[in-house]
Amino acid sequence: MITPLAAAKAYAATQKGAGVGDMLGSSGIQGAAQGGGFADILKSAMTDAVHASKHAEHQMAAQVAGKTELVDVVTAISAAEASLETVMAVRDQVISAYQEIMRMPI
Numbered sequence: 001m002i003t004p005l006a007a008a009k010a011y012a013a014t015q016k017g018a019g020v021g022d023m024l025g026s027s028g029i030q031g032a033a034q035g036g037g038f039a040d041i042l043k044s045a046m047t048d049a050v051h052a053s054k055h056a057e058h059q060m061a062a063q064v065a066g067k068t069e070l071v072d073v074v075t076a077i078s079a080a081e082a083s084l085e086t087v088m089a090v091r092d093q094v095i096s097a098y099q100e101i102m103r104m105p106i
Contacts, residue, residue, distance in 0.1 A: 013048070042090070045086065045090060048083055049080075049086075052079050052082075053080045053083075055079075055080070056073075056076040056079070059072055
């Protein structure tokens with residue numbers, strides 16, 4: 001189960017990876033105009049989730065080969081699980097928003 005702290009850290013990492021924090025610096029509005037959009041943030045989150053999953057798989061293989069400690073495997077699996085749960089939460093919110101828009105009267 002994902003904790004609020006883990007979700008906040010994942011959200012902050014996604015913002016940092018997308019350069020959202022850089023927009024608040026000296027560049028101001030120009031940084032926001034040049035910054036990536038929602039699609040770039042989603043792409044970054046998906047890429048991070050895939051990388052975390054692959055890292056966890058490599059750690060499991062290394063543990064089987066006796067090249068790494070069990071704590072490293074557990075940490076990698078926990079990170080992969082947290083990133084996957086974050087992606088699923090974002091997906092659920094996007095679907096919910098889409099359904100709400102579709103229910104709006106014209």
